[in-house]
Amino acid sequence: MRHPLAPYLREEVLPGPFCPGCGNGLVLGALLRAVARAGYTSLRDFVFVSGIGCAAWIPSPHLKADTLHVAHGRAIPTAIGVKLHRPELQVVVVGGDGDLAGIGGGHLVHAARRNADLLVLMVNNLVYGMTGGQVGPATPHGLPTSTTPYGNPERPLDTSAVVAAAGANYAARWTAAHGKALEEAILTALGRRGFRFVEALSPCPGRLGGRLKLEPAPLLRWLRDQAVPRDEAVGTLGERFPVGVYADRDEPGLVEVLRGQRVER
Amino acid sequence: MPSQERFLSGNLALAEGALAAGVDFYAGYPITPSSEIMEHLARELPKRGGTFLQAEDEIASVFMLIGASWAGARALTATSGPGFSLMQEGLGIAVMTETPLVVVDVMRLGPGTGQASKAGQGDLMQARWGRHGDQHLVVYAPTSAQDCFDLAVRAVNTAERLRVPVVLLSDELVAHTWERVRVPERVERAERTPFLGKGPPFHSDDPRVAPPMPALGEGHGVLMTGSTHDGRGRRFTSDPAVHRTLVTRLWDKVHLHRDDLAVVEEHGVEGAEVGVVAYGSAARAALGARELLQAEGVRLGVVVLKTLWPLPEGPIRRLAERVRAIVVPELSLGQLVLDVERVAAGRCPVHLLSKVGGGVPLYPSEIAAQVREVR
Known part of the structure; x- marks a missing residue:
């Protein structure tokens, strides 16, 4: 029997390249279930844009869609260029925490400020996975990594909160262990205009699990157990992962505002 | 062809040339001595159904151009030394992905922040070789406001025809000198070869011919990547033959056109x-x-090199x-x-x-x- 999500995948490139126990498959599943529930029978109307890192490989080459795979951190500006010239397309960025909140962090904040009409799915595995588990912008304080052997001296960025404060129409954080909630968040985001951001905390067994001495299943369970509803969250980010909706607005997106300026001339 | 005479600065002539060539997308970041190009297009593009956006930095500018170009736009941005340095990353990706776009560098004095807005010609080697890796792109250089208009048209057409980024290397003196410019009613517009579902979008047996460029949203399943790829766009991260084939073709695509790209006055x-x-x-x-x-x-x-x-x-x-x-x-x-x-x-x-x-x-x-x- 064919998998119900198979029509969205380039089956010839499967199996994917991800490590056993990686959360990318869970996030991909949530994304495609949301796409199917939104009524898209194919990905023909979608353009997926990604940068560099393991999460950037989720769409490219696995999705049967137009995929643009550009430089590290630069998926968001590339996606803005696509969307402004072809507003009828559903433009989705998929990337990791290092890609989107680290090297591309400036673009992320300004895309939210502009309310650029994109869906950005950030797979937050808390480290730079592809390059060997170095500290990243979302790494919990104190965690040892390959470039912070004495523990991360810095504090993690609360990316969903930052994006919400910058003006995104929608922002939500869940974990890969919250499959249904993640799917619902993506479904909501797909139906909205303006800038939409969904953060999925996701296990990296190879680069984080080893540091935490957790096998893949316990690592996923750890993410789930550290997650608390954001209005109940106490303690610092990283000890606990607040989950839930961070922004829920319906303001006109950049496409609409620019279109209005054209008409007035 | 009928034309009118206008009194324009080099920068304004360049912006007018871009509009004449059909540029319909500009994303940029303000920097002297190039800002008049951006300000002019901020006024003009929305009137003509085009898109103008001020980006958060020059890195974003050039990647917005890459996205817009893949979406079918004729895309151009303008900057000066420090911004040009930031754009090298995107220019490298544009070379590798065969993305047509034009970057104008109105040269000022460097290195670093140098003497802002003061004329210099120190970016020549950077324009050619500023990216990592083996690569060629096309560099034109105007001497006058008329050249700014004409070469803006030529740069856009070359970018579209060869699927290659083109640098227009102006300088502060050319940019800010006001002169008479003959503006034709219409200019020639070269179009990229559209992809009709056949043949590879990232390979051509004759390296002089740019592969057809697929449009987005038409069900082609575009696989575009800045990494080494085969003719279909599939990533090959270690095969030596695939890499050599690709970079050699991209190199030859520009190099083998050296005679028809040459604009020279003797x-x-x-x-x-x-x-x-x-x-x-x-x-x-x-x-x-x-x-x-x-x-x-x-x-x-005197030999005047405009290429x-x-x-x-x-x-x-x-x-x-x-x-x-x-x-x-x-x-x-x-x-x-x-x-x-x-x-x-x-x-x-x-x-x-x-x-x-x-x-x-x-x-x-x-x-x-x-x-x-x-x-």
Whole structure:
């Protein structure tokens, strides 16, 4: 029997390249279930844009869609260029925490400020996975990594909160262990205009699990157990992962505002 | 073709040339001495159904162009030295993904933040070689407001025809000099070859021919990547043959067009006793020097390079065969002179006339004096 999500995948490139126990498959599943529930029978109307890192490989080459795979951190500006010239397309960025909140962090904040009409799915595995588990912008304080052997001296960025404060129409954080909630968040985001951001905390067994001495299943369970509803969250980010909706607005997106300026001339 | 005459600065002429060429997408970040291009297009593009966006930085600008170009736009941005440095990343991706776009660099003095807005010509080598890896792109350089208009059109057309990023290397003196410009009613517009579902979108057996470029949203399943890829766009991260095939084709695509990409003016090269090779504002001064020397009976031949890459070697070589010496005037410590020395290959001595600092132009009298000295 064919998998119900198979029509969205380039089956010839499967199996994917991800490590056993990686959360990318869970996030991909949530994304495609949301796409199917939104009524898209194919990905023909979608353009997926990604940068560099393991999460950037989720769409490219696995999705049967137009995929643009550009430089590290630069998926968001590339996606803005696509969307402004072809507003009828559903433009989705998929990337990791290092890609989107680290090297591309400036673009992320300004895309939210502009309310650029994109869906950005950030797979937050808390480290730079592809390059060997170095500290990243979302790494919990104190965690040892390959470039912070004495523990991360810095504090993690609360990316969903930052994006919400910058003006995104929608922002939500869940974990890969919250499959249904993640799917619902993506479904909501797909139906909205303006800038939409969904953060999925996701296990990296190879680069984080080893540091935490957790096998893949316990690592996923750890993410789930550290997650608390954001209005109940106490303690610092990283000890606990607040989950839930961070922004829920319906303001006109950049496409609409620019279109209005054209008409007035 | 009917045309009208307008009084424009180099920057405004360049922006008008971009509009005439059908540019419908601009994303940029303000920086002198290029900002008038951006301000003009901010006013004009929305009136014509185009898109203008001020980006958060120059890195974003060039990647917005990449996205827009793949979405079908004719995309252009303008910047100056510090911004041009930031754009190198995107230019490299544009070379690798065969994305048509135009980056204007209105040169000022560097390195670093140098002397902002003061004229310089120190970005020549960066325009050619600023990216990591083996790669070619096309570099044009205007000498006048008319050139700014004409070369903006040519740059857009070259980018679309060859699926390659094109750099338009202006300088502050050219950018801010107001002159009469003949603006034709219509200009030729080259279109990229559309992808019709057949043949590879990232390979061509004849390297001179750019592969057809698929549009987004038409069910082609575009696989575009800045990593090494095969003709279909599939990533190959270790196969030596795939890498060699790709980078060689991208290299040849530009290099094998060197003759038809060459825009060169030769002034009085036949019978010249001394030669000058120059570009940009320095070339204007060289033509002034030629007039001064003519009055004295000194025969100066001037080769004006309006294409800087691929380098038009033929005219430089022919000049070197005829003259006693060549002078290369530059608003830098000497970059073009290295090319001229290489191409002249000992046929005649090559002298650098370097002037740099404060944005002070090279004067015709200075070039004339150097010519008299080496005559």
